[in-house]
Amino acid sequence: MTKASQLVTGAMLLSLNSCTVPLLSEPDQPPDFIPANIMAIPNATPRFEPRTRAGNPPEYEVLGKRYRTLGHSHNYQALGVASWYGTKFHGKKTANGETYDMFAMTAAHKTLPIPSYVKVTNLVNKRSVILRINDRGPFHDNRLIDLSYTAAAKLDILKKGTGFVRIQSINTAKPSIYLPRPSRLGDKKNNVYLQVGAFQHLENAQNLQQKLSHKHLPKSRIVTTSKSQGLIIHKLQFGPIVSVNEADRLMQRLSKIGYSALHFITE
Secondary structure (H helix, E strand, O other): OOHHHHOOOHHHHHHHHOOOOOOOOOOOOOOOOOOOOHHHOOOOOOOOOOOOOOOOOOEEEEOOEEEEOOOOOOOOEEEEEEEEOOOOOOOOEOOOOOEOOOOOOEEEEOOOOOOEEEEEEEOOOOOEEEEEEEEOOOOOOOOOEEEOHHHHHHHOOOOOOOEEEEEEEOOOOOHHHHOOOOOOOOOOOOOEEEEEEEEOOHHHHHHHHHHHHHHOOOOEEEEEEEOHHHOEEEEEEEOOOOOHHHHHHHHHHHHHOOOOOOEEEEO
């Protein structure tokens, strides 16, 4: 299990209604008994649900960092790192007062409304699942979403504990258009890059690249793209990044020298 769930996850966040969040020192673990049909457990079924009163404060604070809950999930998309949580929180209360079931198709997210539905895709093997957000977390640096044990199994990130994913919100009025297609393990893999900045002038991107070249960082590249109305953008990116550990190290080093507005991109 990763540090993401060794610290704080939403299953402890019934305390969102208070000012304290307990920290558990024992590591999280997979279950002793795994259902034989775990890979056949169906996706969550998107449907309209009103926001719960619990778990949706306008703002809340965990470990000294403040988070603002989104007013809606429409058109939400993000790339980042997924982790998972298991036996340590199984049977405990989620942020909205439900009982966490590590074999259900659910997930924890820091800011999406509770409940809401998302499609999560593993960027490496293209496997996708549909999950119901009913919890808060993960509160570890550089983690975007905490998956249930079953969701992590179906996305094939249990062994490594983390994986690069894409999250897309689901419009509950039209859930059918988000049903994932069957994945083929032979599909071409995506390359993941960490973008540091985007500039209208190539010289600015080159200057930043030159500045960072003296910081003993990995190799970077400048990618030039065109947008609507002929706008040209020059993007400075590090990669391809081959593992979450590499991404963590790179983001920590960049943060220490003052670069924290970072995000993942794929090609």
